[in-house]
Amino acid sequence: MTNYLQDEEDRRRDRQERADRTNVxxxxxxxxxxxxxxKDETPQRVVDIEITDDDFRKVALQAHERDITINKxxxxxxxxxLQSTEHKFEHPPQLLxxx
Numbered sequence: 001m002t003n004y005l006q007d008e009e010d011r012r013r014d015r016q017e018r019a020d021r022t023n024v025x026x027x028x029x030x031x032x033x034x035x036x037x038x039k040d041e042t043p044q045r046v047v048d049i050e051i052t053d054d055d056f057r058k059v060a061l062q063a064h065e066r067d068i069t070i071n072k073x074x075x076x077x078x079x080x081x082l083q084s085t086e087h088k089f090e091h092p093p094q095l096l097x098x099x
Contacts, residue, residue, distance in 0.1 A: 044075070 051059075063073035 049074075 059073055059077070060070055063070045066073065068076075
């Protein structure tokens with residue numbers, strides 16, 4: 001009788017483990033299917049630029065240090081440049097007269 005109870009307990013545990021594995025695989029499959037590629041990215045334009053080899057190396061080195069692509073690094077540089085020009089327009093130069 002003891003072996004029968006032990007066998008029943010082993011079968012129950014095996015069924016539970018199989019059900020748990022199935023649930024894990026189902027969750028992983030559902031999670032993989034629900035991924036939207038590029039949903040956080042903003043639309044971008046293609047722009048051709050010409051820069052010297054030295055400048056390109058500097059941009060590539062900065063991108064490598066930040067662990068991003070060269071395209072993303074160039075986009076960051078352009079955004080920073082635009083922000084600095086906007087800052088110039090917000091605060092026009094003032095004429096200082098000597099008195």
